[in-house]
Amino acid sequence: MGDYIIELKGVTKKFGKNTVLSSIDLNIPEGEITAIIGASGEGKSTILKLITSFYRPTKGKIYYSKNDIFKNITRIKKEFGSSIESGSFYDALTIKENLMYFGRLYKVDSKTLKKRVNRLMHFINLYNARNVYAKNISLGMKKRLDLACALINNPKVLILDEPTADLDPLLRNQMLKIVKRINKNGTTVIFTTQLLEEVDEFCDNVAILYNEKIIEHGKVKNIKKKHHCSDMNCVFEKIFSRKGRKSYQESIIVKTKLETEQEKKRLILSLMKKKGKKHRRNKK
């Protein structure tokens, strides 16, 4: 075991007879941003929920600072902050009430909590909407509220499940900048995404999930170097064409048959963009 804050060793996760993850190994370096990338249904969220101890692995072990997480659940809960794709807060409470409530669950004392909530609301730019019910705020604000809830305990590890999903480019960029700022304070960030650009721009490490397994994982720059690529799109092209698999984007289309129309459109646009680039290259 090296200087990794989280390590997954031979982790398999089955839901009934359905295998989602099959004997995966993954190391998360401390203080860095790690992206887990894969198509919908590949098990990205499952990995995050395994790390947060919400799910128990069918096989294998998960370590946090070299300790089995299921033997240190209380520590995990105290030191981890987590945000899920759909958001995890109370719609019937205001932004401030949500933050105060979750802060109290972390047993933060009242004085400190009030200060921290105010700071967080300013930090994620929700202060002006602090007394608005969560059900009445926009999608971007919901994502930021969920992030703020995940930060309420000053976590050492921040786990974000598709924090930019369904956001327009401007909001996505804003969100990723916030994540980067959090990371600069020393927080280890693990997040899932389907967008390769995010990996290129914001991540130190990446794990590529495909068919129940992690097929590539390491430093982004090293992976790019290994495949002689300047961006992750190129890396993906090479990985998928070399292994004779369906392209990553095609696999996404297949996997996302049941996903929201909006997400589908986004992915199809991305595919068209990709094909357009290919077409232009071929012309040249």
Next chain:
Amino acid sequence: MYFTLCSIIKKNLKIFFRSKISSISVILIPLVIILFAGVAFNSTDLSNVQIGIHSNINDNLEGNIIKEFEKHNFTIEYYPTKEDCIDSVKLSESQLCVSFIESDEIIFHVDDSRVNIADLLINNVKSSANIEASNRGGILAQNLIDTIEKTKRDLPSKISNLEDTLKLAETNKDFLGSIKILNTEVDAAIKQLEDGQETVNNTNTKNKIKEAVIELGKIKSNNDDLSSNISSAKIKESEIIESLKSNINELENVVQDLGKEGMISAKKIISPFDIHVQPINSGSKKRDQLIPSLLSLIALFGATLLSSTFVMKAKKSRAYFRNFITPVKDITFLLGTYFTCLIILLIQFLIVFGGLWFILKINIFTMPLELLSALLASLTVFILIGMFLGYLFRSEETIIFSSVIFSAILMFFSNTILPLENISKNLMKFASLNPLVISDSMLKKIILFNIGFENLTNEFIVMGIFSLIFLVLTYIFRRTTRRIR
């Protein structure tokens, strides 16, 4: 834990009361139910009862019974045939059909599928008919008494006559002696005549004397026959005299008994002893008797539905994941839900008690500490049952359905629909442990009979055991059904 628990309760209450329609309905519906019940059952009698009458007789019996029915404000409807009358019960037009077959026979036809009202109705109507039966019985008994009285009056003179006859018979006893003396005298006369005959030479005289002797012989023979007849008559006469004497004695006893006080009373003959049914909660209206059962039912349905809904909403809430990843113990969340439900239900009961006090003017707080404790015990068990069902099932529909079904089962095996005594012995053992039965029994004892803690220990112990069992089950199911798999 206290700090966290308070936060959870505060958050739950905020969310609950922010849904205005649901919170108002949850809190006010029981008040509406209890007020409706209070107004509806604000009497001690049956009302809106229609009685079908079919009669074959032309007797004032029918008229008198009907008058009694009308005193109870029962509506009377006449039917030409017995079948029409019975059909009116089948079609729910009448609650009861009374058929007067003969002057001494009345048949009640009742729909016993309406078990809860049939007995009550029969008792009520029977009591009306019994009044007329008593009146008639009274008349018959009075006739009997009059006859006895007349006999009582006539007996002394009859006894006197008998005694005279007896005296006469006693005098007849001496008559036999007289005949015997006469016979002796006749014998002496015959002897004298026979002796004289020998001394008389005159044939004519002799013949006359002979004829006289023969006549006297005949008289003697007749006297002997008479004597023998009198002897046998004397034996029979003695028997008759003895019998007469004993009869006289008995008659004298009868006359004495008839003279005793209270013996001759028509009321005593119809009903030799008085039966008084004295309800132990006499004077209370039906609504007062209903209150403990209504409170138990409100507690049962309110608590199970509210707590199961709370659990279901918590499980389905998008915040469920974040709650899970916080370093808060499962038991704290369980207690948070429990106390939230308890607070809401106590507010609900406070409003219900206010309604009872201010609107219906019913004071059930004669034993406030006992009442509050019984209510707490009942609510705790029912809340934990609801929470258990909430964690046991996954879909919203199943949770709501199971809560309603579970409550309905508890209600069915309680005294609410049918008295528990109607069910089989084996099942009765289980039914007596039904939390609703225990809750109902506790509240009845406290509200209706002012019974204190010393006689409620068993109920509190059983409710405590139930609470513990359901708390453990809820805890286990929360842990096993949450998404750590």
